[in-house]
Amino acid sequence: MFKPIRDTDGPDHVAIIMDGNGRWAQKRMRPRLFGHHAGAKRVREIVEACPDLGVRYLTIFAFSTENWKRTQTEVAGLMSLFRRYITQEAKALKAENVRVRFIGDRTRLDKKLLTLMDELEQLTACCDGVNLTIALNYGGRDEVARATRRLAHDVAAGxxxxxxxxxxxxxxxxxxxxxxxxDLVVRTSGEARISNFLLWQSAYAEYEFIDTLWPDFSAEEFGRLVKSYGKRERRYGAVPA
Incomplete structure (x- = not known):
């Protein structure tokens, strides 16, 4: 008889679509960038919660290939925020044994940001605690297209x-x-869509769409979602006999 897979130990890899920063700020009559700064501070709390929850890999969606469509002011503010975040958090991430990687298309990012990204990856390369992956200028379709192009070059070259x-x-x-x-993909802010995030990788992931806006997403709520995941049965297309 088929025995469903139950992940009693919780997810090894959690991916988060951090949504709701702008609405969080607007509710407080503040500019959208105020919400993005609040959201950046929330990342540290969630990363710090991972070891106790048994989460070894955390991937966060920081900026999508579609986000360039936002106003020039917001995009410039976000790029400045990314540079500031890396500069301010680098030593703390290293001290907390967090390995940082960036995924996405780097060709549209400015040289200063690219340098900071490279330096942070090198600084934390020997860390073996939480694996934090930051999706920056990332889109799932773009990633698959770039991967297919590299694969095609290898086929053409023999x-x-x-x-x-x-x-x-x-x-x-x-x-x-x-x-x-x-194993688990979480989207905050009440939107029930995946927004071009990890399309290939999440084919059999479990999903949680929650109403909480990202700046209000706490370690406690994160813990509840991780524990709830352990009660799910993952059949990977199979059915009970």
Whole structure:
């Protein structure tokens, strides 16, 4: 008889779509960037909660390939915020044994930000605690397109046999090739959509869409979601006999 898979130990990898910063600020009659700064502070609390919850991998959606459509003021403010976050948090992340990686298309990012990203990845490369992955200028479709392009180049160069291309081959070309697939994907703010986030990797992830705006998302609520995940049965397409 089929025995459903129950993840009693909780998720190993949690991915979060951090949504609601702008609405959080507007409710307080403040500019949207005020909400983004509040949201950045929330990241530290969630990262610090991961070890006690058994979460080894945390991936956060910081800026999508579609976010360039926002006003020039908001985009410039976000880029400044990313530079400030890396500068201010680098030593703390290293001290807390957090390994940081960035995924996404780096070609549109400014040189100063790229340098800071590279330096943070190098600084934390030897850390073996929580693996924090920051999706910056990231889009799931864009990632798959870039991966497919690299794969096609290898086929054209004779480094890869076309007959060997399958669902196990393509992931080796994804930005996340060194990471396990997410077990749980959380989206804050009440929106029930995945917004082009980790499309390939999340094929069998469990989802939680919650009403809490990201700046209000606490470690306690995060813990409840992690524990709730442990009660789910993951069948991966199978059914009881």
């Amino acid at each position: 480094r890869l046999d076309p007959d060997e291309v399958n669902e196990e081959t393509l992931p080796r070309y994804l930005d996340t090739h060194v990471l396990p697939d997410p």
